[in-house]
Amino acid sequence: MSVIPLAPAPAFRGRIGRDPRSGHYAVPRRYRLHLSPGHDDCLRIAVVHSLLGLDEVCPVTVLDPGSGCADGGHPALRPLYEASAHHYRGPAVAPVLSDDWSGRIVSTHAPDIMRDLARHFASAGPELYPCGEDAAIEAVEQLCVRAADPAVRDLLEERLTAHPYVLGERLTAADVEVWVALTRPGTAAHRTDDHPALWSHVRRLSAHPAFARHRGDRPD
DSSP: OOEEOOSSSOEEBOOSSSOGGGOOOOOTTSEEEEEOTTOHHHHHHHHHHHHTTOTTTSOEEEOOGGGOOTTSOOGGGHHHHHHHSTTOOSOOOSOEEEETTTTEEEEOOHHHHHHHHHHHTOSSSOOSSOTTOHHHHHHHHHHHTTTTOHHHHHHHHHHHHHSSBTTBSSOOHHHHHHHHHHHSHHHHTTOOTTOHHHHHHHHHHHHSHHHHTTOTTOOO
16 A cells, blocks of 8 residues: 655555556445544545445444544544554544455545545446546635635636536536535635525535535534
8 A cells, every 4th residue: 555645644545446456446345434523525525425325335434523632633543544554653534445354544535535436336326426527526626625715606606607516417526525615614604695606506405415414513
């Protein structure tokens, strides 16, 4: 397993089904998600997981947010990190996609995890990563980093005035990105009446069972 050093913790970037040499074949119930409530990357993965109906295919372990360490890690994840990186001493952070067969981490990189779940395990639900839309979805991911910027909201408002979803006529991962970004407490505090189509879209998604299931303490 290769580990790319990043702050504050390394990012494990294994992929399911991408390279036969990795041994990470798409086998139902082989992999497990470890997600922490209130964490944006975990929330994105959780919504995608629910939209695709993967409860039986890829089980989820919900971490206790009250049991975290001062470094932001979770004691429950420590064995996985130590098994996956020799002499690992950094924070054991979520999200984690683990391999139950080996007891090691496959990935901690949310965009890769979501794409692999959608492309290798989805048999129902929307096509969240349609062929040819990778660049457009990545562009929305980057926009959502600046979701509090009025210029970003203006652009999303323009799109959602013309179409029912961010990329056109159907729900995609781009809509998940926008929903998570705009229901983030710090970002939602900047809600105004200047973007009616955008906020109507957020409310509509919040009413969808796959989103509502994970809304928690997100604002209405």
